[in-house]
Amino acid sequence: MHTPLPAATAPVVAGAGTSRVLWIDVAKGLSILLVVLHHAVVKNLGIDAPESLAGVVAGWGAVTSALKPIRMPLFFVLSGFVASRAVHRPWAQVRRRALSPYYLYVVWLLLLGAVFSVERLLPMNRTQDLGELAQDLVWASTGVWFLYALAVYFVLAKLLAGLPAGWVLAGAAVLSASSSAFGIEQWNRFSVLFHFTYFALGALAPRLVRRLAERPAGPWGGAPALTTAYVALTLLLWRLDLPTSAHLLVASVVGVPLGLRVAVLLARSGPPARLLGWVGRRTLPIYVLHTVVLASLLHLPPLLDLEQGSVVRGVLHPLVLSAVAVLVSLGAHWVLLRLGATWLFALPGRPERPRRQAPRRSTEVRASSSEGPYQVSSRPSTSSQGERSASGPSASVNS
Template identity: 90%
Template structure:
């Protein structure tokens, strides 16, 4: 059984009838916001910015590139961390962990494929025909590759769970380091190959992740030295002619601890922690819907008019677009659930845990795509305080 973080380092928040470790939800919230910001920069700002703001666009591009070794590696570490006990359970008890994200992947592969076959402005990895669709069912190349990877990584981690964790992590890291040398053209397929190391770290070495999140005692929890080390490492790596996979892997050695420490420190920040935790419990609808919002914005009057060449507007543009994409995605999710479209976000059928708890009276409809970082609620239900709650089902860190 995993020992939870001390209360000072890991505030908990009530939700779904159990306690959630708040820093995990905060980390998920940070990660999904960074994902949306990245797409707002490389897709929307790249199309909207006129020539006078090329330097601003390049600056934003440098910022989001510098965060690449943090956002997705951190997400996968968290995914593996919450699956750490499940990888040691019998297949009959945990097969939904693999089937549910793959089901959600297929649903959104088809829906987004249909949408982006009509919408052609947003730069996207589009599925062009039935042949490419068949390939994507086997090896994801589109923007919903994360869900595919969650299913694949859980199966791999479970198959390898009986081996020494050090050997598994060493082999996974070697594959990650070599992945950019294999001639893979699609970035998302490269990403599927590259990121298993991080899921394996969380699933097979959860104590390491917990120690990284705990950090030293104190208000800033050792955050500033880690941040300084990350900046210094990023500057050094930029000067070295390394393959991109080696560059990302080495940078993530500091980037992942940085993300964990930022989340742990923010988890003690009061209102910001509650807001980020709230977002972190709703990452699935943001993940699958935000590119639809970004594409739609290209066909509407601009949120931030950049034609005058205002540097301030150029700096604010990705932030405004990110906020709108997140809010509209969550609003669309709210509407879809109330129309009964829960099948868009969760595999039909009751999880085994829910069946074991029956016939307890409950109005909850659980909707976890993976019982990992991408979780989403499809209820309404009532919390123990009698308040309306929309938080997703919790997977206890030490369960």
């Protein structure tokens, strides 16, 4: 039987009539910030930086490439984790959970497709014509693939929920490890195929996820040892030159627990934890809007002038752009909600009421969104785009 951890280990904060487990929101906040930072590096820095800062560009590229087995895998583990009870409920009670992310995917596929049909400077996976649009409705290739994947993964997890979780996870891991063998040119389509393992882990083995995150392991939760192991494993895998899918899967075996432990540690940090948790409850507007902000910045006077070849400015450049992209995205979201554009961030219609159930122990955390870790309220008071190649872990400009 799972024994709840003390509050110091699993901090909670009040929220909307229930309690929230803070480390989940913190982990969501970390994940979306890493996504924005990645895009600031691979999309903007390479364009803004002069040749004299090639070393800085390469250094940032190595850092964000090394974080790839943590960024989206962690996001999908959290998505599955908060859906762990829903995958066992009748379809009539959970249809919005499948429909909502696909609805949002279609909305933002069309809107961002229109924006980036005009804005051509930022490196993007662009939907070029109606034929590609039809294909993207069936299998996402653009930067909003995460929303498409959430819908598909939930349906798959629900269909497979009656089978032994170990067999499902083993089969999903084989699919992930062999994804490179399918010769998929579009990186985002490769990502849709590759990441189901992580959603299935959260949805079908939530107790394991919670143990990985919350089990005490000394004052630092085992994070230093995991960090050392992750760095060593990353260096080893780069030397082995494995296929992309095998490289990412093996690295994530350490990377995902590391991300979970870091989130739990940060959840004890007071104001930083509250800030990260606040961001983690508003990931959807950041996710769908930040590339528009990054693209706009390419047409404005530079926030940091890199033409003088300043290494310090080169190092700070992606961090500053990421902060601006997050703040502007959240500001735009605030304005859009006050203009009544709630349909941009939530499936219209009255949400289904969950059935009243007798209290019971559960590994599902009520704190997280009914729609996964990109949760955002439609009320004003609350609240990855890339290249076509999947040839290697350092080649992608996507999340």
